[in-house]
Amino acid sequence: MDVLIRPMKLEDISQVHEIDVQSFSLPWPERSFRYELTENQTSRLWVAEVGDPGDARIVAMMVLWLILDEAHIGTIAVHSDYRRMGIGRKLLAHALLHAVDEGVASVFLEVRRSNHTAQSLYAQFGFTLDGIRPRYYQDTGEDALLLSLSGLQEASTRAHLLKILLSQSGEQALMGG
Numbered sequence: 001m002d003v004l005i006r007p008m009k010l011e012d013i014s015q016v017h018e019i020d021v022q023s024f025s026l027p028w029p030e031r032s033f034r035y036e037l038t039e040n041q042t043s044r045l046w047v048a049e050v051g052d053p054g055d056a057r058i059v060a061m062m063v064l065w066l067i068l069d070e071a072h073i074g075t076i077a078v079h080s081d082y083r084r085m086g087i088g089r090k091l092l093a094h095a096l097l098h099a100v101d102e103g104v105a106s107v108f109l110e111v112r113r114s115n116h117t118a119q120s121l122y123a124q125f126g127f128t129l130d131g132i133r134p135r136y137y138q139d140t141g142e143d144a145l146l147l148s149l150s151g152l153q154e155a156s157t158r159a160h161l162l163k164i165l166l167s168q169s170g171e172q173a174l175m176g177g
């Protein structure tokens, strides 16, 4: 299965929102994605799609905020029918490599304490625990783990990201932007 990763467009938002709703108990309203796309200069929004041009389906999305040499992962999710196929890993590696090209040196994110799946994904990239944000999530009062990855401008880190991007389970990554 070929997976194309490319910048998000306005017309992607309904499919992106669908993935968000099935992935999170506190999904963003569609207008948030619209705002990030059209007004927030610090946002970098990515999607992964599969299928032929003209009949492609969006299977994953990600939002990254860039502030000076820091990036913050706003959200990342893969459609439930397409999980555990290496798409989330590829999307994250692709977005971080672009962030590195824009001068980013470190990246941060919050993840639910119970979300071991995502934590396992981040561990593959070398994210480490920076701290705990107690009762961060409004719906359940669950704590957030604050994770970070530094040294993104180092050649070894870039090489690691490239290795992750290209080491697919028999798939070829197509670079769309």
Ligand SMILES: CC(C)(COP(=O)(O)OP(=O)(O)OC[C@H]1O[C@@H](n2cnc3c(N)ncnc32)[C@H](O)[C@@H]1OP(=O)(O)O)[C@@H](O)C(=O)NCCC(=O)NCCS
Residues within 6 Å of the ligand: 023, 024, 076, 077, 078, 079, 082, 083, 084, 085, 086, 087, 088, 089, 090, 110, 111, 112, 115, 116, 117, 118, 120, 121, 122, 124
């Ligand atoms: C987290 C998420 C984005 C991972 O995307 P994905 O495409 O399924 O993940 P990948 O197939 O690229 O897997 C990458 C690694 O993540 C971990 N992982 C993914 N699915 C897993 C699962 N079901 N159980 C345990 N580890 C898992 C593994 O370490 C995996 O590497 P491996 O396959 O070599 O063991 C996806 O599960 C998702 O959308 N979850 C809901 C939204 C969410 O929690 N987002 C993160 C918010 S912080």
